[in-house]
Amino acid sequence: MLRTNTCGELKLVNKNEKVTLSGWVQRTRDLGGMTFIDLRDRYGITQLVFNMETNPKLCEAARKLGREFVIKVTGEIAERINKNLKLATGEIEIVVNDLEVLNTSKVPPFTIEDNTDGGEELRMQYRYLDLRRNVNRDNLKLRHLMAIETRKYMTSQDFIEIETPYLIKSTPEGARDFVVPSRMNAGQFYALPQSPQTFKQLLMVAGYDKYFQIVKCFRDEDLRADRQPEFTQIDCEMAFVEQDDVLNAFEGLAKHLFKTIKGLNVDDFPRIQYVDAMKYYGSDKPDLRFDMKFVELNDPAKGKGFQVFDSAELVVGINAEGCGGYSRKQLDKLTDFVRKPQIGAKGLVYIKCNNDGTFKSSVDKFFGQEELNRLAKQFNAKPNDLILILAGEKNRTRKALCELRLEMGSRLGLRDPNVFKPLWIVNFPLLEWNEETQCYHAMHHPFTSPKKEDFSMLENTPGEVRANAYDLVINGVEIGGGSIRIHNKQLQQRMFKLLGFTEEEAQSQFGFLMNAFEYGAPPHGGIAFGFDRWVALFAGTDSIRDVIAFPKNNAGRDVMIDSPSAISDDQLKEIHMRLDFNE
């Protein structure tokens, strides 16, 4: 037998038991006359003790063991003379009388410790060693628990998990598809799904009125810390529902996860209109852990002769409470921050609210004390507050101020990763104007239904039509999004036309869906959650790579197995492909 117990479970109550343990050598402490070894497995660490006086041969063998050797030991559980309360098994140790090396190990390229000395690159290359560390094991365990709790909750609500295919059909809307050549059908390709969207709608037509799936999705786009080419969604769909039914159902799932995973009872989630989120936070995924709402200043700020304000489409600011003491240098740094190309503001106007009730501003030349006071009142600013104002084109300025708001939130320590502020953003626009292609495209996806009361605007002002679409946002992270779908062939056709599809294109790409709508499609809607992001959020990390066992780097490469890689000429021939690119 290779083991009778794990390295995390033996306690004082097991004293004098004879046990066999197997695991990895975490560390040896050779004191000369005696040697201690920390033996590690997934469950914990147990101390082994070898004594030169009682068993010199065995003790010599133990001294030769290197880090990460795999060993099997048999011995008796003894109470420690010096207990280590930092360790779950710290009250006992194993007095070893038999030692077998199951496998040796090269010296690992970095230490398998909580505070490892290994850098990102190296740890990715030796991911199987990195995964031995506690932080990764805890993250993967958290991921597992969240998946289990999701399945438990969904099952309790009568949802059933149904698998949908991975080899499907390429369609133009949305992200770039990963594509798979077909051997049996020369010149034709499958695509990997960007999501099971159309299949789950077909399941609704089929009468499976509560569906979910924890499922891989694939998008061939450039990566970020929170984006992988393959990622996991909690994909859900319901029939006979309206927007509120969906929000309530999945607010239930979110609350269940907060409760069971984080032990938190969270309040009902606020529901914020898309237009309000943009107006007050400059973002469709506001971080509500802190307030610092935007205050628009077009009326009071214009007409004072300050060209920047007078010519701006929008003048808008925030109040950074308690920052009135910022030095010139600190303010310059903030100005540099907003002028970075990614932020894109031209400059930053400040108003310092001095403790004596006076104001100091970068636009003193144009605004007297009284006028500054009037501006400050709009923010409910108190002495020692700092008002920061940006001006310019509306969308750009809001986006820049959003970044500045988050930066100030971070500086003021208002973005505690242990605090969670979920909310719904509702009533997204149906369409978005794309400058590049000079046409509208669906903001969510082309199956999203417009608001009934906005139908009349579809012909003349389609940009103003609102959709039955919603996002779940937690702490400034978009965790999920969905919509009430179109279930009527005529409306779906009209939608495709609006998006610039010809009738033939729509038919060849989505005919299967529209045909299905002719056979009694029920009203339906759903949502999909970014599972990796949700786990990352609960794990307190910014990068979803930390919660994926074998992630890819930001060029889409797996540096451990070295993929993607070339394939042989024979393989190419089999799939009827010839390469055509410059090396």
Place this chain on the structure above:
RNA sequence: GGUCACGUAGUUCAGUUGGUUAGAAUGCCGGCCUGUCACGCCGGAGGUCGCGAGUUCGAGUCUCGUCGUGACCGCCA
């Protein structure tokens, strides 16, 4: 497609204005040590400064290119 940062010992990093033999910590190897638990103490080995070109009397340091890694913009229904 673009912007920025980084690349020096196994590893993580420092390295001044361009100037003698490139340092520290940790890991590794050897020795001592009977209650350690980040054990301690003593000693040792370990470097194509990512790669290529250029400037210079002289380059880890400056310039250009290139490769790798990370972050971001575009992109991601």
